[in-house]
Amino acid sequence: MTQAAFDSLKQKHPWPETIGLKAWDYTLGGGGRQLIDVIIRERKPAFMLEIGCFLCASTKRWLSLDSRIKVIGVDPWDDGLIEQCRRYVGRPALTRAYPDREVQEQFAADIETQGPFPTALANLHGFEGRFVPVRGLSPDALYMLKETGFIPDLIYIDANKQAVDLEVCYELWPDAQITGDDWHWGRTKGFPMRQIIEDFAEKHGFRIESDHATWVLQRG
16 A cells, blocks of 8 residues: 555656756765665655755765655655745854865755756656655645555654654554654754653553664653
């Protein structure tokens, strides 16, 4: 059923044209993603759901780890990302991969000229058959995916730091392993995502494994 749902979603959510576009393999990830690498390499999930893809650097990582894994990504890929990327210029903590100011400015210019959605998919060249981009917002898009019969084995949340994402994922796919980003985000705000995850884990009987920005909910 999940393969049929994936194939149907692939027809309904086609890729934009990416020929000739500049790909930017850019991530804001704060480390710890080897926790997800281990899950993919050792547990061999067939289908993964990523909520909040940005420019698909993480997606590219997952797809590169196992030639059989298929991923559905949910993200609006709207023009708000253009202004977001402009704000990265001149901020070393956010542009470690591109320390040269001219490269940072080219990055922001390409996102604006090419558009966030085509640029993100240009970064996934070669993975066209194993990634479906669903433009939308959680949780509405999650209910739509459930209606198609899609059942992920692994979920990675890197979205708007809301408890509803966790609760809806667990409601719809209770057997999926839920993981995500932003464990150490917002130090001056009291680590809000960390508090959400800890509350969820206590409520539903999970234990938490974390490393830098990455967290994984483990059963028992």
